[in-house]
Amino acid sequence: MFNYKDVLETIEMVEREHLDIRTVTMGVSLLPCVRATGEATAQAVYDTVCKKAENIVKVTEELSKEYGIPIVNKRVSVTPVSLICAAFPEKAPIVGRALDKAAKTLGIDFLGGYSALVHKGMADYERIFLNGIPEVLSTTDMLCSSVNVGSSKSGINMDAVRLMGQVVKNTAAATADRDGFGCAKLVVFCNAVEDNPFMAGAFHGVGESDTVINVGVSGPGVVQHAIEAVPEADLAELAETIKCTAFKITRAGQLIAKEAAKRLNARFGIVDLSLAPTPARGDSVAQILEEIGLESVGTHGTTACLAMLNDAVKKGGVMASSQVGGLSGAFIPVSEDIGMIEAAERGDINLDKLEAMTAVCSVGLDMIAIPGDTSAETISAMIADEAAIGMINNKTTAVRVIPVPNKGVGEEVNFGGLLGRAPIMPVHGKSSSKFILRGGLIPAPIHSNKN
Amino acid sequence: MRAVVTVVGKDKTGIISKVSTFLAEREVNIVDISQTILEDYFAMIMLVDLSAATQKLADLAEDCKAMGEKIGMSIHVQHEDIFNAMHRV
Numbered sequence: 306m307f308n309y310k311d312v313l314e315t316i317e318m319v320e321r322e323h324l325d326i327r328t329v330t331m332g333v334s335l336l337p338c339v340r341a342t343g344e345a346t347a348q349a350v351y352d353t354v355c356k357k358a359e360n361i362v363k364v365t366e367e368l369s370k371e372y373g374i375p376i377v378n379k380r381v382s383v384t385p386v387s388l389i390c391a392a393f394p395e396k397a398p399i400v401g402r403a404l405d406k407a408a409k410t411l412g413i414d415f416l417g418g419y420s421a422l423v424h425k426g427m428a429d430y431e432r433i434f435l436n437g438i439p440e441v442l443s444t445t446d447m448l449c450s451s452v453n454v455g456s457s458k459s460g461i462n463m464d465a466v467r468l469m470g471q472v473v474k475n476t477a478a479a480t481a482d483r484d485g486f487g488c489a490k491l492v493v494f495c496n497a498v499e500d501n502p503f504m505a506g507a508f509h510g511v512g513e514s515d516t517v518i519n520v521g522v523s524g525p526g527v528v529q530h531a532i533e534a535v536p537e538a539d540l541a542e543l544a545e546t547i548k549c550t551a552f553k554i555t556r557a558g559q560l561i562a563k564e565a566a567k568r569l570n571a572r573f574g575i576v577d578l579s580l581a582p583t584p585a586r587g588d589s590v591a592q593i594l595e596e597i598g599l600e601s602v603g604t605h606g607t608t609a610c611l612a613m614l615n616d617a618v619k620k621g622g623v624m625a626s627s628q629v630g631g632l633s634g635a636f637i638p639v640s641e642d643i644g645m646i647e648a649a650e651r652g653d654i655n656l657d658k659l660e661a662m663t664a665v666c667s668v669g670l671d672m673i674a675i676p677g678d679t680s681a682e683t684i685s686a687m688i689a690d691e692a693a694i695g696m697i698n699n700k701t702t703a704v705r706v707i708p709v710p711n712k713g714v715g716e717e718v719n720f721g722g723l724l725g726r727a728p729i730m731p732v733h734g735k736s737s738s739k740f741i742l743r744g745g746l747i748p749a750p751i752h753s754n755k756n
Numbered sequence: 757m758r759a760v761v762t763v764v765g766k767d768k769t770g771i772i773s774k775v776s777t778f779l780a781e782r783e784v785n786i787v788d789i790s791q792t793i794l795e796d797y798f799a800m801i802m803l804v805d806l807s808a809a810t811q812k813l814a815d816l817a818e819d820c821k822a823m824g825e826k827i828g829m830s831i832h833v834q835h836e837d838i839f840n841a842m843h844r845v
Contacts, residue, residue: 316832
């Protein structure tokens with residue numbers, strides 16, 4: 306028989322501390338869907354996704370009730386669409402819209418994988434695909450796009466970085482009536498992972514099996530509460546407390562992942578250990594850092610606190626799950642975290658500090674609103690900086706910034722729901738154009754030569 | 757399959773009676789039961805067996821929640837594995 310403390314603790318975590326399974330994401334391979342034409346491929350893609358994931362919503366809702374833990378998002382990720390459209394890249398948007406339609410038919414929250422992997426070179430079909438992203442994101446609702454522009458093994462494809470700065474700008478322009486909302490569904494990666502369950506960066510890697518269930522857990526509120534309970538602890542004790550808490554959270558995720566995979570006839574993929582905040586108060590990574598002892602996130606000491614938090618979460622999580630993967634770290638999206646939003650409004654956190662933080666946690670400059678008149682080259686340079694951090698440190702980094710059309714510093718943008726709101730943050734004014742226009746490849750670092 | 761029923765709320769007469777009758781009507785067998793009063797608050801944990809139950813766990817959980825609201829108690833029914841997973845190494 307269970308004791309009161311354990312049972313009530315679990316219930317308390319759900320009811321008061323926002324413990325939830327953030328996402329159950331089904332990865333579906335689209336490689337068998339390639340047909341002779343774009344139209345036939347789009348139809349095959351629609352049919353396959355609708356068939357494979359037909360029960361995902363029903364099963365996750367059942368699991369949520371049976372185990373008494375909310376499952377917030379049901380998602381699907383697919384093989385990078387640029388690959389299956391290589392023979393007819395100008396038709397890729399048709400496939401994108403078929404995927405969006407499938408997501409609506411299924412009733413899921415997001416579908417990721419309108420993606421391309423161009424970390425070493427960019428073929429003509431990929432260039433056409435990338436240039437089509439803004440139009441696709443402006444005519445779809447659930448579809449998310451990601452592009453990998455660098456890796457520790459191959460270096461950084463600066464031609465792709467240059468192009469993506471422009472693609473981000475064009476996406477903002479194509480969705481100007483919604484404050485550039487399309488950019489919230491577009492992420493540029495270095496060292497993208499093939500089993501990420503989180504959006505907007507999820508895609509189903511070609512090394513994966515046919516149908517896979519990946520689960521992302523969450524629980525910043527639970528970690529914050531655990532830290533509150535030990536106000537006098539030193540940092541080693543605090544790390545231990547976080548570790549134990551992460552263990553419990555992850556075990557819940559592992560259980561749901563295995564059961565979901567069984568009921569959906571899919572393979573259990575991974576549990577992603579990320580601490581993912583939401584705009585709700587008490588569900589914030591920034592507030593954890595403040596609970597540790599910072600007056601505001603963004604001040605000196607933020608990077609150290611975040612490094613400790615991120616590492617402790619991983620240690621507890623790795624012990625709890627048989628298969629860990631995805632991004633697995635603390636997320637620091639600005640618009641999706643109430644502590645970050647408030648720090649940005651007060652001017653206590655800036656882009657430079659956020660960039661430093663990305664060196665010690667997943668994933669990168671995430672959900673940051675910047676002035677609409679920021680140049681494409683400046684955005685490319687931000688992508689290059691993040692990619693360099695990822696490449697040198699053998700970690701995933703990413704950029705998801707929104708250059709909000711016709712808005713500037715001091716104004717705010719509100720996307721609603723889990724995507725939250727963000728004050729527009731200033732960027733550096735000096736030009737990076739000459740650097741970006743050079744193009745070419747930043748060679749892989751010396752420590753990539755491990756063979 | 758076994759589940760854990762948790763009943764928490766302000767203490768009053770007849771809580772156990774109401775909850776156990778409700779479960780019996782659905783052929784849910786109580787395997788173990790533990791109850792205490794914590795500072796005027798009633799707290800009960802029951803381990804129940806659903807092998808003969810007339811309802812699926814998800815539906816039972818919803819019905820128990822609704823019944824709890826009627827009698828002013830918070831009632832959760834959860835698969836026992838969630839506690840095994842989170843609190844046992």
